[in-house]
Amino acid sequence: MTRPPAERTRIRDRLRSGTRFLITSHARPDGDSLGSQLALAEALTRLGKRVRLVNSDPPPGRYAFLPGAPAIEVAETVEAGADTVVVLECGALGRTEVSGLEGRFIVNIDHHTGNTRYGAVNWVDESACACGELVFELIEALGTRLTPSIATNLYVAILTDTGSFRHANITARTFEICRRLADAGVDAAAVAARVFNNGSLGRLRLTGRVLDRMQLEDDGRVAVLAVDEAMLRETGCDADDLEGVVNLPLAAGDVRAVILLKQAGTGLRVSLRSKDAIDVRRVAVPFGGGGHRNAAGLTIEAPSPDVRARLVTEVAAAVAESRSA
Numbered sequence: 001m002t003r004p005p006a007e008r009t010r011i012r013d014r015l016r017s018g019t020r021f022l023i024t025s026h027a028r029p030d031g032d033s034l035g036s037q038l039a040l041a042e043a044l045t046r047l048g049k050r051v052r053l054v055n056s057d058p059p060p061g062r063y064a065f066l067p068g069a070p071a072i073e074v075a076e077t078v079e080a081g082a083d084t085v086v087v088l089e090c091g092a093l094g095r096t097e098v099s100g101l102e103g104r105f106i107v108n109i110d111h112h113t114g115n116t117r118y119g120a121v122n123w124v125d126e127s128a129c130a131c132g133e134l135v136f137e138l139i140e141a142l143g144t145r146l147t148p149s150i151a152t153n154l155y156v157a158i159l160t161d162t163g164s165f166r167h168a169n170i171t172a173r174t175f176e177i178c179r180r181l182a183d184a185g186v187d188a189a190a191v192a193a194r195v196f197n198n199g200s201l202g203r204l205r206l207t208g209r210v211l212d213r214m215q216l217e218d219d220g221r222v223a224v225l226a227v228d229e230a231m232l233r234e235t236g237c238d239a240d241d242l243e244g245v246v247n248l249p250l251a252a253g254d255v256r257a258v259i260l261l262k263q264a265g266t267g268l269r270v271s272l273r274s275k276d277a278i279d280v281r282r283v284a285v286p287f288g289g290g291g292h293r294n295a296a297g298l299t300i301e302a303p304s305p306d307v308r309a310r311l312v313t314e315v316a317a318a319v320a321e322s323r324s325a
């Protein structure tokens with residue numbers, strides 16, 4: 001899919017003409033959603049705009065150092081007041097888990113396959129490695145200076161959404177943007193240390209416990225990880241501490257895909273990861289989920305007893321399909 005500059009131009013013009021903005025993103029924020037939000041918020045503020053950042057969940061601790069992060073408000077509903085709502089990184093409006101957005105002038109900027117185009121303007125570029133790549137282009141189009149803090153936020157977005165420059169969708173453009181960000185003052189080693197080497201011992205113990213209980217299916221091609229609330233409680237962790245754990249089984253050459261099952265109250269949150277051409281997004285969609293080819297997720301409110309077996313069957317089928325392709 002080619003980049004649609006017409007939509008980016010429309011968004012740029014709207015950002016220039018508007019005065020009061022609300023920027024939101026998905027629940028359970030990650031490095032891309034937070035970095036993209038904070039970078040755009042600073043750029044708009046520098047243009048003299050009034051900007052509110054509202055999310056349904058607070059930033060995980062590892063992202064609390066991001067420049068501007070304390071300004072993020074946590075709310076489940078927002079009242080009128082902004083002339084433009086910018087929704088970043090959300091394939092569907094419901095992903096925000098913030099109510100009160102419907103019917104507003106929404107600018108939708110995203111890189112997820114299957115985005116429902118819920119905005120008044122929709123800039124969806126599935127070829128972007130991170131939403132931060134699109135926000136970089138937008139800030140460039142606005143002509144705002146790349147400050148060290150904007151650059152740091154965008155670098156975190158790209159660093160984390162590419163799995164430290166390992167995932168698909170990384171292009172020469174990605175490195176060109178990162179070169180510009182480094183030029184603008186990003187300390188890449190310091191950022192990586194803050195994001196990856198600053199966790200708790202509990203998180204390390206939780207990771208060990210989850211991997212210790214890993215089960216293999218489909219002749220070792222599919223790894224299944226399961227996390228219940230007791231494991232979190234016993235290690236002093238919360239669900240945010242699981243970020244990245246789902247990727248770890250992929251370090252084994254034989255493992256082609258991973259299913260992580262996380263108990264969430266009476267429901268089940270499922271993360272899927274895969275290698276190469278294996279499309280786990282197509283597994284997630286029939287369950288109401290979404291994401292990318294190699295990283296997808298879904299939530300099952302009332303899981304049936306056979307849900308694990310169904311997921312294993314579907315993921316194994318995706319693995320087989322990529323082998324026969």
Ligand SMILES: [Mn+2]
Binds near residue numbers: 033089130131
């Ligand atoms: Mn993203």
